[in-house]
Amino acid sequence: xxxxxxxDYGCGNILSLKRAVMESGLDVKFCNDExxxxxxxxxxxxxxxxxxxAMNLLKQSNLIDALKEYSLIxxxxxxxxxxxxxxxxxxxxxxxxxxxLDIIKGANxxxxxxLKSPKFKIPHIDWEEIxxxxxxxxxxxxxKDLDRKSxxxxxxxxxxxxxxxxxxxxxxxxxxKIPAIIQSNNIIGxxxxxxxxxxxxxxxxxxxxxxx
Amino acid sequence: MRxxxxxxxxxxxxxxxxxxxxxxxxxxxNLYASKYYSEGADELIFxxxxxxxxxxxxxxxxxxxxxxxxxxxxxxxxGIRSIDDALKIFDSGADKIAINTAAIKDPxxxxxxxKRFGSQAIVLSIEAKKINEKKWEAYIECGRxxxxxxxxxxxxxxxxxxxxxxxxxxxxxxGTSKGFDCDLIESVTSAVNLPLLASGGFGSLNDIEKVSKxxxxxxxxxxxxxxxxxxxxxxxxxAKELGLKVRNF
Numbered sequence: 001x002x003x004x005x006x007x008d009y010g011c012g013n014i015l016s017l018k019r020a021v022m023e024s025g026l027d028v029k030f031c032n033d034e035x036x037x038x039x040x041x042x043x044x045x046x047x048x049x050x051x052x053x054a055m056n057l058l059k060q061s062n063l064i065d066a067l068k069e070y071s072l073i074x075x076x077x078x079x080x081x082x083x084x085x086x087x088x089x090x091x092x093x094x095x096x097x098x099x100x101l102d103i104i105k106g107a108n109x110x111x112x113x114x115l116k117s118p119k120f121k122i123p124h125i126d127w128e129e130i131x132x133x134x135x136x137x138x139x140x141x142x143x144k145d146l147d148r149k150s151x152x153x154x155x156x157x158x159x160x161x162x163x164x165x166x167x168x169x170x171x172x173x174x175x176x177k178i179p180a181i182i183q184s185n186n187i188i189g190x191x192x193x194x195x196x197x198x199x200x201x202x203x204x205x206x207x208x209x210x211x212x
Numbered sequence: 213m214r215x216x217x218x219x220x221x222x223x224x225x226x227x228x229x230x231x232x233x234x235x236x237x238x239x240x241x242n243l244y245a246s247k248y249y250s251e252g253a254d255e256l257i258f259x260x261x262x263x264x265x266x267x268x269x270x271x272x273x274x275x276x277x278x279x280x281x282x283x284x285x286x287x288x289x290x291g292i293r294s295i296d297d298a299l300k301i302f303d304s305g306a307d308k309i310a311i312n313t314a315a316i317k318d319p320x321x322x323x324x325x326x327k328r329f330g331s332q333a334i335v336l337s338i339e340a341k342k343i344n345e346k347k348w349e350a351y352i353e354c355g356r357x358x359x360x361x362x363x364x365x366x367x368x369x370x371x372x373x374x375x376x377x378x379x380x381x382x383x384x385x386x387g388t389s390k391g392f393d394c395d396l397i398e399s400v401t402s403a404v405n406l407p408l409l410a411s412g413g414f415g416s417l418n419d420i421e422k423v424s425k426x427x428x429x430x431x432x433x434x435x436x437x438x439x440x441x442x443x444x445x446x447x448x449x450x451a452k453e454l455g456l457k458v459r460n461f
Contacts, residue, residue, distance in 0.1 A: 129460055198283050
C-alpha cells in the first residue's frame with residue numbers, strides 16, 4: 001500500500017499533518033531515523049519555529065545526509081512545509097547566518113516591504129490567494145487547479161531563489177512577492193500550511209501524492 | 213481580515229460568558245468547532261476559562277478531537293505556564309498558544325516561549341479593562357484579577373519580547389453584543405505593529421464596518437454565532453462588501 005512518511009524530529013504540529021494526509025486515504029508513518037527515511041515513498045518535512053533550532057535537531061538525529069541522499073541521489077518525492085520548505089534552501093539569515101540543507105538553491109530572508117504601510121506586519125499571518133507562474137499554467141502541472149485559491153500563511157521569513165525556474169506559485173503581501181510553492185522535479189516546498197488550509201490544502205496534498 | 217470563532221471552555225463544555233465570567237453551558241465544543249469549520253471560519257480559538265484559576269486543563273482532549281477533522285489553524289489558551297505545558301498543547305494539534313496570566317506572573321515567559329517555538333506560535337492574550345477615558349489595565353485570571361499593568365505598555369513590552377500576535381479582549385464589552393471597544397483597539401494598534409485580533413463585543417454587522425476602519429487583522433466572534441444570531445457567511449459577506457480581503461473559501 002502507498003504510504004507517506006512524516007519526519008518526526010521534534011519540530012512541528014505533526015498530529016494535524018497526519019490527519020490531513022489520512023484524508024487522502026493513504027497510510028501515514030512517522031519516521032525519525034536514517035533507514036526509515038531512505039525507505040520512504042513520499043517524505044514530508046514539517047517544521048515550525050526557528051531555523052537554527054530545526055537544523056540542530058536534524059543534525060542531532062543524523063538526518064542531514066539522509067535527506068540529501070533521499071532527495072538528490074534517490075530522487076524520491078519530498079514535500080517541505082513552512083519552515084520545512086525553508087530548510088531545503090542553501091542558507092538562512094534568521095537570527096544570524098545558518099546553513100540549510102542546500103537541496104534547492106536559495107536563501108531564507110526576512111520579509112521586507114518598501115511601502116511603510118502600518119498594515120504591513122511581521123509575522124505575516126493570513127490567508128492568501130496563490131498565483132501560479134504564467135509559463136507553468138499551460139504545462140501539465142499537478143497543482144494548477146489551485147490557482148487563485150487561498151492558503152494559510154504564518155511566517156516572518158521567505159525564500160529568495162537562485163533559480164527563478166524553481167518558483168511555481170507566489171502570493172502577494174503588500175509589495176512583496178512571496179514564494180508560495182517552490183519545486184525542483186521531485187522536491188517540493190510550500191510556505192503555507194496545507195494541513196491548515198481547509199479543503200484547498202487537502203487538495204494540494206492529494207495532488208502532491210501523485211508523485212508516489 | 214480573518215474571521216475567527218472563539219470557543220470559551222469550562223471543563224468539557226462550550227460556555228457563554230459575559231465580561232469573561234462563565235455564565236451558562238452552550239453545548240459540546242467539538243460540535244460547534246466542526247460547524248464553524250464547515251461554515252468558513254478562518255481560524256478557531258479555544259480558551260479554557262478556568263484552567264489558569266484552578267491549575268487544570270481539559271483542553272488537550274478537546275483540541276485533539278478537533279484536529280481530527282478540522283483543517284484550519286487553532287489558537288489555544290488557558291493555564292499555559294511553561295515549555296512543557298506548551299508542548300502538550302502543540303502535541304494536541306494547536307498551532308498557536310495564547311498566554312495571559314502566566315506572562316504577567318513571569319515577565320520572561322513570552323521571550324522563553326517565542327525562542328523555543330518561534331514568534332509566530334505565541335499569541336499575547338490581553339484582557340483589558342477600561343479605567344478611564346484613554347487608559348486600560350491588563351487583567352488576569354479571566355478578568356478577575358487586576359495587575360496595575362497598563363495595556364499599551366504591556367503590548368509594547370511583549371512585542372519586543374517576541375510575541376507574534378495580540379489577542380485583545382475588552383472585558384467591558386465581552387459578552388455584551390454592544391460592539392468592540394474601538395478606542396482600546398486603536399490605542400494598541402498605533403503603539404504596536406503586530407497582527408491584532410479584536411475580541412469582545414461583536415453584536416451586529418455594523419461592528420465589522422466600525423472595526424474595518426482600524427488596523428485590525430482579525431475579528432473574534434463568539435456569542436453571536438453560538439446563538440445563531442448572525443452566521444459566519446453573512447459576516448464574511450459584509451467584510452467583502454466593505455472591500456476587506458477575505459479568504460477565498
